Amino acid sequence: MASAIRVSSLGRSLPVPVVQEMARGLCVVPPRYQRKDDQDPPIDFHGDSFPSIPVIDMQGLLLSGGDSSSSTTTEYDIELNKLDSACKNWGFFQLVNHGVSLERVKGEVEKFFKLPIEEREKVKQPSGDLQGYGQALVITHEQKLDWSDMVFLVTHPEQERNQNILQKLPISLREALEEYTSEVDELGVTLLEKLATALGMEVRVMRDFFGHVHRGMRLNYYPSCPQPELAVGGSAHSDGVGLTVLIQVNETDGLQVKHGGNWVPVKPLPDAFIVNIGDMLEMFTNGVYHSCEHRVRATSEGERISVARFFSPPREREIVPPSSLVGPKNPPLKYKKIEVEAFLTGFFASPVKGRSYIESMKI
Numbered sequence: 001m002a003s004a005i006r007v008s009s010l011g012r013s014l015p016v017p018v019v020q021e022m023a024r025g026l027c028v029v030p031p032r033y034q035r036k037d038d039q040d041p042p043i044d045f046h047g048d049s050f051p052s053i054p055v056i057d058m059q060g061l062l063l064s065g066g067d068s069s070s071s072t073t074t075e076y077d078i079e080l081n082k083l084d085s086a087c088k089n090w091g092f093f094q095l096v097n098h099g100v101s102l103e104r105v106k107g108e109v110e111k112f113f114k115l116p117i118e119e120r121e122k123v124k125q126p127s128g129d130l131q132g133y134g135q136a137l138v139i140t141h142e143q144k145l146d147w148s149d150m151v152f153l154v155t156h157p158e159q160e161r162n163q164n165i166l167q168k169l170p171i172s173l174r175e176a177l178e179e180y181t182s183e184v185d186e187l188g189v190t191l192l193e194k195l196a197t198a199l200g201m202e203v204r205v206m207r208d209f210f211g212h213v214h215r216g217m218r219l220n221y222y223p224s225c226p227q228p229e230l231a232v233g234g235s236a237h238s239d240g241v242g243l244t245v246l247i248q249v250n251e252t253d254g255l256q257v258k259h260g261g262n263w264v265p266v267k268p269l270p271d272a273f274i275v276n277i278g279d280m281l282e283m284f285t286n287g288v289y290h291s292c293e294h295r296v297r298a299t300s301e302g303e304r305i306s307v308a309r310f311f312s313p314p315r316e317r318e319i320v321p322p323s324s325l326v327g328p329k330n331p332p333l334k335y336k337k338i339e340v341e342a343f344l345t346g347f348f349a350s351p352v353k354g355r356s357y358i359e360s361m362k363i
């Protein structure tokens with residue numbers, strides 16, 4: 001039985017109602033979803049100075065940084081510099097011109113969330129597992145909840161897959177996810193290599209850190225909310241991974257990133273990826289790159305769907321920056337040395353609270 005060889009799950013999340021079902025016909029947000037205390041002030045913007053996350057052109061990036069032995073800067077290196085400064089100052093960027101086709105995966109994910117509840121529940125999160133249709137990081141019965149549902153899947157390494165769940169996904173969705181992940185994974189690896197070049201690190205060092213790349217994904221569903229001023233679509237958090245590559249499936253916006261003390265809304269460009277640095281890359285770069293806090297607001301303007309692909313180092317890897325980023329000519333080591341497995345076990349053991357977990361890793 002394939003599932004018998006799965007390595008142990010990293011945590012569990014208490015079962016919660018499917019918000020999509022609960023929300024049908026509801027006029028009032030139930031108390032457990034009322035989050036008035038989590039509604040930070042809206043962005044403080046002044047006309048033209050409205051900030052937005054940087055935009056990086058993948059074709060420009062592919063042409064950049066090819067010859068690290070040359071000291072001449074080509075016009076394409078501008079894109080690499082833009083990438084570097086986006087990861088330092090924002091930890092978030094939009095990636096355009098990437099060549100990955102998104103149509104099919106978007107259509108199939110939308111179709112999944114339109115299925116009758118009995119069909120969706122076939123892939124329900126089993127108790128004691130994080131994979132499947134449910135929620136993550138629900139640790140206590142008192143904890144306030146997000147106005148969203150998700151399907152979480154680990155796809156690589158193969159022994160961490162929950163075959164039982166994968167096989168119960170509608171076949172057309174499974175095939176679309178397979179096609180999409182093979183394309184987005186290639187892009188993810190290329191991006192990690194470009195990040196290494198931007199950091200002045202040997203590409204080999206980044207490759208060694210990520211190894212065969214641990215890969216997971218989340219299909220996020222945020223139902224329309226009758227009282228959006230009371231609820232939160234997705235709690236403020238930083239991603240406990242290496243790198244996240246996300247697509248917004250439909251037209252409903254809602255993602256906000258914390259920048260300069262403000263919550264800045266993200267308006268995805270057509271077919272763009274939204275990419276962000278995760279906690280493990282912040283630690284591996286000794287804080288040079290920033291794992292930015294982000295959240296999803298609730299809205300009454302309709303449902304919102306997104307698909308996040310996560311890239312991380314393997315569980316047994318210790319998160320330690322390469323010598324090129326730590327003293328004597330660089331800052332001293334800023335984060336505790338910890339294995340990925342221990343990092344993740346801690347991450348999934350407490351309710352999410354902004355950047356508090358990565359902050360607790362600081363020396």
Ligand SMILES: O=C(O)CCC(=O)C(=O)O
Pocket residue numbers: 218220234239246255294296305306308
């Ligand atoms: O739905 C979004 O735009 C953000 C989702 C997210 O932050 C996540 O899945 O980690």
Ligand SMILES: [Fe+2]
Pocket residue numbers: 237238239244294
């Ligand atoms: Fe996230």
